[in-house]
Amino acid sequence: MTSTGKSVIEVDIEPSFIVCDDHFFNTYNVDKNEDLMQEPPAGEKKKNDGKSFFIRDGSSTKNLILSHSLKAYEKYIKDMPHLSLLRKDAEEKHLSAVKSSVQGSKLCEMITGGTQSLDRSHFAWYIVVANKSHPVQFENLSFLLHMDLVALLDFDPESAESSLIKLFEERKTNVHSPDQYKITGAVEDIANKLKLTKNTSWVFCNGGINKENPSDADNWLTEKGSSVRDVVSLLCRKDVLPHKKFLTIFLLFSQVSNANDPLLETFSMFLQELKGQSQILCICDNETSYTYWKQLIKNRYKVDISRCIYELSFAEVNGTVLSLWSENRKSSRFLPCGGGSNVVLSKKTEDSLETLSVLCVNQCDGGNEDKQKHEDMFYKGGKVSWWNFYFSEQPGSMPFIKRDKFSYIVDAIIPDICSRKEACEFFSIFHLPGCGGTTLAMHVLWTLKDKFRCAVLKDTTDDYSTIAEHVVQLLTYETKEKPTRLPVLLMIDDFPDISDVKKLKLQIEEECLKQNIFSKSPQVIIVNCMRAESYEPTDDAVFIGNKLLEKEQELFEEKLKEFKRTNTNTKTFYGFMILKNNFSPKYIQGIVKNTLKGFNFQDKHAQLFAVLVLLHVYCRNASLSVSTCEEFLGLQTKACFEPDKVEEGFERFSTLLTRCTVNSKVSFEGVTAIHYSIAQHCLKELSTLSSKVTKADITNLLLTTDAFYEYALGKQKLMQDVHNMLVRRQYSAEAEDSLFSPLIQHIMNETPKMEEMILQNAAKRCRKDAVIFQLLARYYYIKKSDFTTAMSWAKKAKGLSKENSYICDTVSQVLVRELRHAVFKDKDDPIKPDNLEKYLTLAKSAGEACKETQQTANKEAMTRMLRLKDYNTYNTAGHLGELQTAAIVIQILQKTPLFNCLSQ
Incomplete structure (x- = not known):
């Protein structure tokens, strides 16, 4: 059936010798016009009685029975035995030349990048480009629903009404027009707004959205080509999708025969952006379509495409691709409802909960993951995965190790919280870095996945209101009509401060009220996993230290005995052995010394390793993307399966590194140090080498190497991590410790005066970061007493962020500090008139600056009143600065003759 509703019946007659032998048949024309069917007048005879004899003549047919002669017909009949014999010989030769198709195997190889499994595919993401499809094809396209599609470029203007997008109704898709992909700001911000790598983006490339009319083939390039090129350019950027780790699939549902076809133009765009066809796969279901497609590309672009599947029907393509998934990936996932009952978690709902990673009742069931790979990664020092818990429950395996606080949390803390009244409650697992706090929290969730609806927050920087909406959506899924429901157990990891946890708690409670959810017990319990050096004991918190x-x-x-029984190689299980040895400094130092022998900071892999350990020590969850590491090391990533490519690039240092998944504005795979203690000892060891590599050297390399920031995946997160390392202070009883960040303090102690160069380079790298400029101002007035330079940086910071009262206060702080410094150095008593005038003028300027800070703070407060969910406090710095100025003025006046007389 065609798209117009009409039917076409095709009868393909194959005149093979086996069927026809040497038989022949005549055809007769039957005229249904009654007038013409009347008998001819007397004396006339019907011409040939409508009898015909058709033979094949090239691509058409020829009638040998002519009105004026039958010679050709009679000759053909006479030659029939000979012609039949020739046909028989030709057919037998053809049959002997036929070979079986291997395109099924090729499809498996090309679509997985050589791994033969989509669960472990070389490609992290897929892009699909498709032209007009027909509903009859949909039943053979279900394989698309299971793939990690970052985007689908749809060239069918009718798709929204009756075509391919209808197939995706059970998945969450974001419909876009190509115009939305134009780069008008920070690339990661655009990707985040489009929700790339979070949901499938459906891009209508030839109208069909916002009442836009489609363009014909001859006009498409001039009318819509530019905006579609923006789509292709954005998707192919190294800071959006991992380099050489995504595959573009062209699905030719209908034949492409026009040299100006939009699909052909789009193929050219991908060919240019990807610099070749190694990341492109074309699929059609017949040789004719393939021949047209191949010839058009060859004629126009001088490219002979080889990565094409055309001998398989879409039914065969569908079955082949589906067979590459494990049952775990294809099967339904279930959420608990209480009393042993479950509900199916629809894929569309799970897609919409983009801030959460949902832990289902049947998590990991039917999977074919590599047990050894997951165990190696975890015990080496990588983050635990659900697979580790799953494998530990299988027959013949030792149960997962329960930490001391596990039973107390499960049997005491959570039951006690469940008896409380507020809609949202939380408890905390405080832990030293690398002591297993996150593993303990995930173990609790895994154990309680039948009794609670469990989820892990992916990114702590997500908007709290969005997180709250998703948490309540998970809570109420398929339970809105029920009087009671299972609570949500939400794990959050590494929030900056406990106050942020409380803000999230309030936001969830507000969302519950908004959804008219009233209950006498908690509906959401937050498991707050947070790093801390120490903590104050409470009923709602436990502390995990470094002593077993x-x-x-x-x-x-x-x-360890189990590892020996199973002949498991534990040589690099450093994470496990560090815990087993109670964080023995001797054990850790031995690992580090042995690994760093012959360390040469001039080597690329040594430089990159040093940067990674510095990031790990001074910034939580910091990493570099795999593609950034490959770029820096000069590794040529190929669009095929190459295991441990990055690890090979790090050579012997790879044993101290691991991969991790980073959920940020753009999700990506990163590289980080395996353990906090290992990273700490590495920095210490590097500073004692004969070539002595200091923290200043490594920080300077990090700040001045463009490769880390130009078109790098995770660039914005790295910039934020660098910002936090330089700016974020640790407050303690000793005031001196809190003046600068730990990294800056340590650089000051290890290599005095080098910190100035570091801060200068930070300002060059972060040209639009007002807080970095503020940091420089603080450094110059605190450490250097260089108030002129400090004021210059303070004004630059203010110029970047005029509406920020804390930045605005920097100017007043420079003036107050300058005034205090001048008065302190002035030993004259009584004070000289010239100096008195200078000090009072300076005091006036400081007072005016403090007033400006107060006004800015008042504006911020008024803005916060309009934003109901703004929990920031009022900035009192301007008032404090004014009081400090007044106190200094009093000191000045006490040194004048008048006050001297009064005091006497």
């Missing part, structure tokens, strides 16, 4: 209890040590010893 005797019972825990026994469990670790038992696990």
